[in-house]
Amino acid sequence: MADMEGRILVTGAVGQIGSELTMALRTRYGGSNVVAAGHITEPTETLRDSGPFVTIDVRESAEIEQIVDKYQIETIYHMAAILSAVGEKNPYMAWDVNANGLLNILEIARQRGLSQVFIPSSMAVYGPDVPRELAPQDCALNPTTMYGITKLAGEALAKNYIHNYGLDVRGLRYPGVISSETPPGGGTTDYAVEIFYAAEASGHYQCFVRKDTVLPMMYMPDCIRATLNLMDAPFEDLEYPAGYNVEGMSFSAGMLVEAVRKHLPGFSCSFVPDERQRIADSWPLRLDDSAARRDWNWMPQFGLEEMVEDMLMRV
Numbered sequence: 001m002a003d004m005e006g007r008i009l010v011t012g013a014v015g016q017i018g019s020e021l022t023m024a025l026r027t028r029y030g031g032s033n034v035v036a037a038g039h040i041t042e043p044t045e046t047l048r049d050s051g052p053f054v055t056i057d058v059r060e061s062a063e064i065e066q067i068v069d070k071y072q073i074e075t076i077y078h079m080a081a082i083l084s085a086v087g088e089k090n091p092y093m094a095w096d097v098n099a100n101g102l103l104n105i106l107e108i109a110r111q112r113g114l115s116q117v118f119i120p121s122s123m124a125v126y127g128p129d130v131p132r133e134l135a136p137q138d139c140a141l142n143p144t145t146m147y148g149i150t151k152l153a154g155e156a157l158a159k160n161y162i163h164n165y166g167l168d169v170r171g172l173r174y175p176g177v178i179s180s181e182t183p184p185g186g187g188t189t190d191y192a193v194e195i196f197y198a199a200e201a202s203g204h205y206q207c208f209v210r211k212d213t214v215l216p217m218m219y220m221p222d223c224i225r226a227t228l229n230l231m232d233a234p235f236e237d238l239e240y241p242a243g244y245n246v247e248g249m250s251f252s253a254g255m256l257v258e259a260v261r262k263h264l265p266g267f268s269c270s271f272v273p274d275e276r277q278r279i280a281d282s283w284p285l286r287l288d289d290s291a292a293r294r295d296w297n298w299m300p301q302f303g304l305e306e307m308v309e310d311m312l313m314r315v
């Protein structure tokens with residue numbers, strides 16, 4: 001077991017990343033030391049029975065405070081968030097949950113002198129004006145989606161709490177995350193997960209972005225490793241603590257279909273772009289994650305072929 005002082009709280013613990021992160025933290029630190037917080041969605045039995053489970057609306061400070069005090073929380077992984085496609089339809093809610101919710105967490109962490117806070121940023125902080133072939137770590141950020149604006153605000157708030165109060169806040173700019181345990185909900189990169197379930201269930205998928213749509217992606221085991229490795233790194237080594245670029249691979253929707261067809265030759269896919277195409281077109285094709293590689297030895301283990309093979313064994 002790695003060293004740990006006090007307990008950990010994971011908000012958004014029922015979500016795509018939160019559910020697997022909670023289980024990874026429970027394996028590392030013991031089930032009773034990791035409090036999983038959901039909101040509306042019911043937890044799986046595994047999540048509910050492997051440690052404390054609570055309900056928190058992150059927009060309500062008092063609800064967070066009560067849990068932080070009751071369980072003597074020292075570290076928060078704040079994974080609760082509204083994703084891009086839902087955020088575009090409900091911009092006010094996206095701001096309220098993603099920006100106000102994050103501010104509540106930071107303020108509670110500051111007031112109680114917590115040791116560490118993790119915040120999930122996203123490649124959505126970039127807008128279409130960046131060099132899309134390889135988005136630099138450090139450049140002007142002009143997101144065009146409400147989701148991206150909330151993530152940029154999250155990074156700015158994190159920097160503010162680091163510089164003004166010395167709070168240890170760390171974050172990753174996640175690309176699309178592909179996983180088999182908990183489906184994502186309401187994101188633009190969801191097609192890269194849905195395709196596997198459709199391939200197994202019916203042999204056909206109707207994809208909501210164009211075949212030539214290229215986006216940065218990452219397989220869940222790499223996502224969890226990146227998150228934990230960033231949190232383990234000495235803070236003084238981190239030049240960009242509030243939001244490091246990370247990616248595992250980058251492919252077009254058409255390349256993903258071909259990679260699946262190598263294993264399931266009968267699989268077919270049609271491409272019928274909807275409003276999520278506009279969101280995808282505003283994001284980079286690849287992220288330059290050399291700062292993460294340099295500062296805390298980030299190195300992905302899964303490329304497209306390895307990820308597809310593993311996913312098809314699991315779904």
Ligand code: AKB
Pocket residue numbers: 083084085121122123124147174175176177186187188189190
């Ligand atoms: C989404 O598609 O909204 C997310 C993200 C890239 O942050 N997966």
